[in-house]
Amino acid sequence: MSLRKGGDRLTRIPAYNLVDEPWIPCVLLADGQKVELGIHDVLCHAHKIREISDPSPLVTITLHRLLLAVLHRNFGPATPEDWSALWEHGSWDAIRLDAYLDQWHSRFDLFDERYPFYQTPEIEFCYETSVAEIVHGFTLGNYATLFDHHRASDPPQLSPAQAARYLVAFQSFAPGGLITYRSQHGEPANPFKYAKAGLLAKAAVSLLTGDNLFQTLMLNLLRYDREDGVPFEFMGEDLPAWERDAPTQAVDRRPNGYLDLLTWQSRRMRLHPEIDQTGRITVSHVVRMKGYQLPTHWYLANGETMVAFRRNRKPATGESPWPELAIYPERALWRDSASLFQAVEDQNRPPRISEWVAGLVDADCLDRSQHVNLDILGMSIDRANIFLWRHERLPLPLAYVQDRNLFDRLRQALDLTEQVGRLFSNGFDEIERQDGRAGTFKVPRPLRVYAAVLASPDDDQGANPDEMQAIIKSLAPGRVYWSRLEAPFKRFLEQLAGDRIENEYGEIEHGTVVLANWAETLRRTAWATFHETIDGADSSARGLKATARAERAFSSRLKQILEPFAREREEDRDEQTG
Template identity: 30%
Template sequence: MIGTERRALRFDLLREPWIPVVTLKGEPETVGLREALDRAHEFRWIQGETPTVTAALHRLLVTLTLRVYFDGSAGWGTQWSELWHRGPFPTERLDRYLNGEGDSTGYRDRFDLFGDRPFFQTPDIPEELLGSTAKLTMFRAAGNNATLFDHSTQEDQVELSPAEAARWLVTVQAFDTGGLKTGKLPSQPSLGNGAATVVIEGATLRETLLLNTTPNWADDTLDPRPGPGDQPVWERDPAVSQGSKEADKRGRAPSGLLDLLTWPSRHVRLRGRFGANGVVVDGVAILPGPRLSTDLRSVENMAAYRRTFTRKKNVPGKGVSSPWKPVQLEELRGVWRHCRELLLADEDNDSQRERFRPRNLDHVAARHQGKDALPESTVYTIRVLGQQLDPNRGAVHTWLEEAVPAPAAVLRAQPRETRLEPLMGLAVSLADDVGDELGKLEREYHALLRDAPRAERKLLQQWFWPRLSEHFNDYLVDLGERIRENDVGAFEPTENWANVVEETAEEAQHRWVELVPRRSARNLLALAECTSGYQERVRGIRHEFDRNLKSYDPRPRTEDE
């Protein structure tokens, strides 16, 4: 009976509304996959209920864009330019993909949430393993999940609409936490937790999808048409959860970009039924899926990485490098602090690289040169989305989303042609150093008085870091405009930024001083001692910044440097 009811259920992800978008007029709308692509030129962006939902839906639509509209009939650059300049996406290509052509029967039936081959799911999971849908929505308590966002529990009977369940299904595959899953099976966090997701925004959703559609890295010819081994998850044979534990534990390498973008981090099965008001989802099982056996940095196109070098005697080049670290979002310090890793190209020599910007930004930078080059004056917005897990990586601590401007002139800058890296490094280091001194001021004061728990000693940080984000965005835009004119023009924006940092820190300090109790001479003496030392250290930091800025040489490097 259960099987019969399941086959009768239907939720067509192509037609039914489940993807939340914002129109060009700023109005929210919910659409199906088909409408999201056919009307992508009419939408401004995708806006999910959390940053992780937004990121996961972007990756899904980028996959479809790459799979459907790039058919290998022309070179990658030529085909991309044609799609960019033509207006709406060609509907006939989506029709051919869904309905089939020649020997292909098409893939229309692969987008049903409850079909014989349910979308993004593993149909062989036994019915007895299905439990509360609270495990699917990561803001609810289930298993290892904390009740930070919601006070429901795993035993609560939670019913989801098919649209909500579909969004969280895609999100869980990309951003599920680690910890024990259905059947008490341990798992690693899904791949999206490995680094913040970087999405380049255009003026419309259509532009955004094209800007993030990069050549297939698994194909040496850079022809985006996937080979037989590189397929999105819905084109593959259904995964098998039973008996595949050892294979999942060993992991595998992705066969291409389509495979990676739809990586099945979990074996999932949804249970639907007919409710009083239509179809609802009332059960789910989530089991560990295949692990990625490849270093994520070598294949991920929407993430940035960094590392440092330690100079040692008798070691050529920059010295010994630390392991690569992904750029992640933080609660207080803005992601703009990683502007070099996010925006700037680095040396071609991999052994000497200090940063690795997202490959989708490499693709955009290349579109601003050669034939049909996009305007140099363009300023993109990159949305950086992600989440922080708790120390055990078994629950979501918080979701985060930030935006950073990306001037085309900055993206195109080459290490030997412009010396933006040390200049931007100087600007970020100034903020870091002053921010550290603010934290030190607060810690020293409370240490002298011994009257405040450590958790409360972050007021100055809260009044300093968030206020710098908008100012740094202005700095980046100004920097892009100036370097299009001449390299020396970068001095003035950087000096203005230094003044903003100093003024913001001073405002935070004054605000803090006003709130500090003055109940006794002991309070006043501690305050005077700490603020005096702080101000002297900040003056030294600014003096060193000014000295380094004056010695900054904007001229291109020679081959010997």
């Protein structure tokens, strides 16, 4: 119980302890009912819960990471054998969980005077602002419009459960940039005005999901060994945020270990609870200041396990040589699925959870034929402008993280899909010569052919490049093409894993049928997109002429791209009928 200033009197705020109080949004396994549960009930009954599901994917993923920190603290696991024993049991030791949550019970109180959960009690309420500033779905200051509008003068009233969820999410997904800071005691403002983004603000975060919450958390509970420095080298006593006695400071430091990383405090925050006239606890204001920042020589790729990274061979000063795979408004994440499953030479690093599960398959702790899901969650952000958040789910037969031949066939399919997709963009393609001479030559892409005719004053004069670009941009066929392929690709992902035969040499071959079928899906989708985009776009004589020329170019290039797979399809058909 704590005291808070309310009007002209001190108001006694009851404890709101996240171990016991309902605040984590869950979907029950038995009947699909949506309920909110406390940390204790979620962990002790995880095998009866289908999933954690919040409207905000940022909340969803950070709640999983919070629970993973509790589990790692209590169960390791130090070896694959330890992990397998936990998996086979089907639930965690409730006695051990009870003992731990009892020991640290007071540290999970959202409004505790000394150690409020995920907050810094030393900062004063005179620095408070609207609680909308920590809710990514609200518009405030520079934030782009997402779902709601709340002015600083009319802050929302959050319940303690809502405030707790947004508090946890904001620590990981805080936008970087200037923080409104007004000196109240004559202290210099400059050291506190700018803060880096939260650790996950620019990342597409991966989460392996199983049939229930127990399986989901176990699939992401990778090896944790303090003595061996796994999953990365420890630099001191590795503690989750609630076990740390020292308050969060506005300083640069690297994480002491994995628990520190999972519960990283990028901001010093303090919720300001009040009791309304009905006796209900609400939170309308929060203090939000700069917290721990990663030093310039330590990058997220050094320790993060749930994010994929791509090689940057020429990083600028202060940039990571391994930046995180990000979310872009115009690019569906399934197009980067190969980057999430396995490494490609020195080009990318998949999330370490993918590599961990591959090791479990190799150790026979999991069956390669087992199917799970891979969820990708995060937001698209530019500085302090949040464009959108996203939660995508891909089916993941575990063979993809362990079987290199299957993985290579997936990469081949994705490369083919990208080649066809480029037909709907501006520019040129380089084509190998067919006249026996070495080298390549450039041919304009079909939409460039179309735009060139429309933008030419007459056939004897060149088209205006800016006008051509404007025409192609107005048509935007790429969006149609990629959106139409999302559902078929997910089916293809599962079918490809099952399409395996043994050849005459005793080797396993993948995709002999399914890959040719995928090429046919691309052909049909591409033609449907082309006709939907071009037909009727301009019915003038010049427009019809442009359409005819573009169609010839499109037909020729599409045939060249898909011809090898069309031959495979015909050969397979002949074998079946022969």
